Amino acid sequence: MVEPDRNQNPNLLDEVKRYMKTNSSEEVYAQHIHRLDRPVRGRVLFAKKREVLKNLSEQFAERSVKKFYRALTANAPEQPQGRLEHWHRKEKKKAVLYEYEIQYSEKAILDYTVTPLPDKKFLWEIELHTGKYHQIRAQLAITGCPIIGDELYGSNQPYQKDAIALEAYRLVFHHPVNGLEIDIAKSNFSGLFTSLYTEL
Secondary structure, three states: OOOOOOOOOOOHHHHHHHHHHOOOOOOOOOEEOOOOOOOOEEOOOEEOOHHHHHHHHHHHHOOOOEEEEEEEEOOOOOOOEEEEEEEEEEEOOEEEEEOOOOOOOEEEEEEEEEEEEHHHEEEEEEEEOOOOOOHHHHHHHHOOOOEOOOHHHOOOOOOOOOOOOEEEEEEEEEOOOOOOEEEEOOOOOHHHHHHHHHHO
């Protein structure tokens, strides 16, 4: 969970502020720039200054930030690589996809490459072009490839408790001051494999 909720569950924002306070006696500022679904692991950007928050929020809004994910599924799509495009609409607490535009729907787009793994599992490398609610989860599911552990979208494969086999492993954006490209690509995806095969 990225930010506090009404139930006071542990969250990243409080942990980041707590960490910053261990290295400073002054009042600290931290704010997340984007979010991840609760069962998804990965990298989340935080700003320590309001002007940085404004700049990076604008980059996300303009879709100039490149977002990459990895996922594990038990099934493979018809094509090992390609693009998925659907019309997306949030209905209650689930994403619903359509082949055509309907009222209140928005375009959802991602590119993917799939690699077969041992034990009939499949690794998806995904570039997310639009960040809609549960987008990756819903789009993989509608192709017949729900993410392992994602019971909400049809997976019957076991995984970690309160988690699914999806990781936001890479972000590419521009430094808010000097404009240089920053590529955050360090991945802990091996943990997905460890968790997967521990559960099986």
